[in-house]
């Protein structure tokens with residue numbers, strides 16, 4: 001069931017029993033005007049490391065971001081990372097993505113389109129994104145451009161995001177990556193807990209709940225999640241509470 005009225009705070013984490021999977025943008029940190037402008041609160045990495053230790057290493061960050069960027073935002077978090085929607089990982093046994101796209105040419109085309117239309121291009125290790133947050137009226141134009149790019153690049157698919165359209169490798173999705181890692185140590189046998197704010201998180205939220213775990217939608221909007229937290233601030237407080245018991 002998908003609902004936009006659900007407002008129930010999730011039950012407390014049980015670090016000894018849980019496998020915790022956390023989205024980044026809009027979940028751990030507030031959405032910003034530009035991808036490079038997100039503010040990482042002081043102490044976030046340390047709190048995540050505490051929780052990571054308490055759950056025997058069964059805590060991973062799961063993001064559409066390039067993995068290197070994610071690591072750059074949280075240099076003191078040394079736990080597992082899933083980046084680029086599952087196309088990249090650190091500390092996990094994931095196959096990564098394969099495609100034969102000329103990324104330099106793709107990135108150049110995105111940069112050219114962005115410059116000509118007052119938009120922002122984001123080159124990514126396995127694709128690219130076009131952001132229209134600074135010009136919301138350009139959504140249709142950005143979608144048309146991304147769709148055209150998809151038609152020219154077999155192996156990539158369209159990934160709508162918050163005020164952006166991305167091209168990502170086909171098959172590189174967060175839930176696909178989680179299905180591969182969750183049966184292995186240190187995650188196996190634990191209750192999956194997934195927190196996310198965007199459409200890319202919905203299949204992972206459903207996956208966690210189908211396994212008897214906890215799916216938490218962050219912020220407003222319809223979701224299949226059974227639980228909701230209002231903001232990244234509320235997420236950080238909920239996670240921190242588990243480290244203080």
Ligand SMILES: O=P(O)(O)OC[C@H]1O[C@H](O[C@H]2O[C@H](CO)[C@@H](O)[C@H](O)[C@H]2O)[C@H](O)[C@@H](O)[C@@H]1O
Nearest residue numbers: 024025031032033034035063064065161162164
């Ligand atoms: O899976 P996530 O960790 O949620 O990452 C999803 C995308 O996040 C970034 O874009 C979004 O956040 C930006 C910063 O707050 C915002 O300016 C933009 O409008 C959002 O779409 C990132 O740039 C993408 O690469 C990620 O896929």
